[in-house]
Amino acid sequence: MTTDPTPTPDHATTTPAGAASTPGTPAAKSMDAIMALCKRRGFIYQASEIYGGINGFWDYGPLGAQLKKNLRDAWWQDMVLRPCWGRSGPNGKPVRCVPVETCIIQHPRVWEASGHVAGFNDPMVDDKQTKQRFRADHLFGLFARPQSSGGQGHFEIPKVTIVASTVGEAVERLVSEKPLRKIFNVRDVGHSSGASGTVQADLGGGMHHWHVEAVRWNQLDEAALQEVPSPFTGKRGSLTSPRQFNLMFKTYTGATATEDDKVYMRPETAQGIFVQFKNVIDTTRVKVPFGIANTGKSFRNEVTPRNFTFRSREFEQAELEFFCHPDESVDWYRFWRDFRMEWWKSVGLAGDNLVLREHDKDELSHYSQGTSDVEYRFPFTAPGFGELEGIAHRGNFDLTQHQRHSGAKLEYNDTERGEPLPNGQRRGERYLPHCIEPAAGLDRGVLALLCEAYTVDPSRASPEFLKLHPRLAPIKAAVFPLVAKDGMPEIAEKLHADLCERFWRAGAIELDEKQSIGKRYARMDEAGCPFCFTIDGDTLKDQSVTIRERDTGEQHRIAIDAVSGFLTDKLGG
Numbered sequence: 376m377t378t379d380p381t382p383t384p385d386h387a388t389t390t391p392a393g394a395a396s397t398p399g400t401p402a403a404k405s406m407d408a409i410m411a412l413c414k415r416r417g418f419i420y421q422a423s424e425i426y427g428g429i430n431g432f433w434d435y436g437p438l439g440a441q442l443k444k445n446l447r448d449a450w451w452q453d454m455v456l457r458p459c460w461g462r463s464g465p466n467g468k469p470v471r472c473v474p475v476e477t478c479i480i481q482h483p484r485v486w487e488a489s490g491h492v493a494g495f496n497d498p499m500v501d502d503k504q505t506k507q508r509f510r511a512d513h514l515f516g517l518f519a520r521p522q523s524s525g526g527q528g529h530f531e532i533p534k535v536t537i538v539a540s541t542v543g544e545a546v547e548r549l550v551s552e553k554p555l556r557k558i559f560n561v562r563d564v565g566h567s568s569g570a571s572g573t574v575q576a577d578l579g580g581g582m583h584h585w586h587v588e589a590v591r592w593n594q595l596d597e598a599a600l601q602e603v604p605s606p607f608t609g610k611r612g613s614l615t616s617p618r619q620f621n622l623m624f625k626t627y628t629g630a631t632a633t634e635d636d637k638v639y640m641r642p643e644t645a646q647g648i649f650v651q652f653k654n655v656i657d658t659t660r661v662k663v664p665f666g667i668a669n670t671g672k673s674f675r676n677e678v679t680p681r682n683f684t685f686r687s688r689e690f691e692q693a694e695l696e697f698f699c700h701p702d703e704s705v706d707w708y709r710f711w712r713d714f715r716m717e718w719w720k721s722v723g724l725a726g727d728n729l730v731l732r733e734h735d736k737d738e739l740s741h742y743s744q745g746t747s748d749v750e751y752r753f754p755f756t757a758p759g760f761g762e763l764e765g766i767a768h769r770g771n772f773d774l775t776q777h778q779r780h781s782g783a784k785l786e787y788n789d790t791e792r793g794e795p796l797p798n799g800q801r802r803g804e805r806y807l808p809h810c811i812e813p814a815a816g817l818d819r820g821v822l823a824l825l826c827e828a829y830t831v832d833p834s835r836a837s838p839e840f841l842k843l844h845p846r847l848a849p850i851k852a853a854v855f856p857l858v859a860k861d862g863m864p865e866i867a868e869k870l871h872a873d874l875c876e877r878f879w880r881a882g883a884i885e886l887d888e889k890q891s892i893g894k895r896y897a898r899m900d901e902a903g904c905p906f907c908f909t910i911d912g913d914t915l916k917d918q919s920v921t922i923r924e925r926d927t928g929e930q931h932r933i934a935i936d937a938v939s940g941f942l943t944d945k946l947g948g
């Protein structure tokens with residue numbers, strides 16, 4: 376019994392789950408098609424592709440690099456330059472944030488204090504036969520019982536196992552993936568939602584209607600583990616017990632490369648903020664409450680990198696630590712949680728595909744008074760969701776740890792609080808501020824934007840196109856001469872030069888003179904360019920141009936002199 380007939384070697388790319396079944400949502404979109412478009416149009420390439428690729432690493436091509444920069448810039452503008460779009464916080468005052476840029480390699484004791492050396496582990500399981508490795512908590516057992524049993528039946532041993540990120544993905548793969556359907560002779564698929572589904576198949580002992588239910592490995596009975604079929608070969612007894620595996624990449628500083636020289640590549644950008652907290656307080660005029668923002672690469676030696684860029688070993692984070700008085704921390708937590716959800720909507724992820732999931736009390740760390748995830752329904756998680764950003768109330772856990780491990784005094788002297796003195800001033804209240812941490816992943820953000828924007832419409836000349844938000848689109852506008860004669864190219868070149876001069880900060884403006892006008896529109900649609908301006912015969916007579924809007928395909932005319940104003944309205948700035 377094989378659940379994955381094409382096991383993936385460690386250096387190759389994992390093929391994502393295929394299209395799922397809920398119409399009108401990204402579930403109906405094919406991840407293979409999205410990945411193909413990303414490659415074809417230069418958004419995302421496999422890293423080291425000419426050497427066969429390296430699992431868990433991705434490069435961005437010209438359009439992808441600009442798209443990601445636009446997302447990073449949007450985050451920076453709305454979190455650092457004009458935090459929360461100029462809104463006031465729960466204290467009634469404008470939100471204040473400052474940036475830092477900290478090193479990927481820090482003193483190794485930073486990671487002892489943060490808990491990453493001791494606790495940043497994933498449970499790892501090996502298949503003794505195929506040597507494949509995966510995260511134990513990503514192994515799902517699909518339990519099945521005949522529907523005719525009226526819901527009764529034994530559930531100790533899963534019929535099939537599948538490596539997946541969510542329960543929904545596991546069930547969805549059984550009912551939608553061709554190889555799995557073939558193995559189990561799946562004929563008819565009933566409903567599938569969340570953790571369960573119904574299939575007509577031969578899951579053992581003949582063709583039946585089965586009710587299938589997915590359960591994570593760590594919920595399985597220990598005694599049953601040896602009986603669990605391998606997700607790669609279906610054989611029983613070939614999986615090892617889970618072992619803890621630290622996710623931090625290690626390297627050495629200096630030439631001697633002894634154990635004493637061992638350092639770690641940061642697994643998150645946040646700790647760089649905590650260790651510079653005192654310097655920022657001492658060298659600027661910021662006062663609590665305020666935030667410190669940090670963006671940059673992080674590294675995790677993920678056991679099972681998968682689902683395109685969603686789970687990579689090198690990725691970029693955009694993190695904020697917002698420091699506040701303990702009494703105000705719950706209000707600030709709620710404020711940031713709601714703002715971050717609103718922000719993701721503002722860049723184009725509105726709709727049913729975005730949810731804010733508040734963690735249950737038993738999911739919270741002992742120091743936390745709340746954590747929420749902004750989650751997106753990716754095609755490979757549908758009908759479930761995958762985390763885009765976590766917003767955590769971290770109490771004063773991190774500052775306490777760094778104060779204890781470094782010996783540095785990290786307390787804040789709040790001169791706006793504390794006992795009033797006879798001279799009218801205050802004595803100052805000393806405390807370790809509490810921290811709210813909105814921690815976003817830019818690569819997952821780009822992937823969500825691409826999945827959301829990807830649209831299929833067979834009636835168009837561009838049957839696949841990207842409805843990217845104009846703020847994020849890597850190409851903002853394109854200028855075309857209808858034909859390469861009658862002075863049209865010269866007018867197009869002049870308009871293109873004027874728009875580049877005016878809008879170069881916003882993004883690329885393209886000039887394209889080749890191929891038919893339909894093909895040029897289609898090229899721009901696939902790149903997610905929202906507006907095209909065409910110089911045609913009428914331009915020569917009345918100085919007007921055709922505007923063609925990507926999402927509707929509608930065309931209308933405006934004066935050539937009004938193009939710049941039109942784009943200013945649409946792009947801002």
Ligand code: ATP
Pocket residue numbers: 643675677684685686687688689690691692762763764765814815816817818819820
């Ligand atoms: P997960 O549970 O998916 O492993 P996490 O909860 O460990 O994620 P955080 O430590 O909260 O993630 O990191 C903040 C953000 O960084 C995540 O919301 C995600 O967007 C991004 N991120 C984390 N790990 C990866 C990864 N391996 N590849 C791409 N992005 C990642």
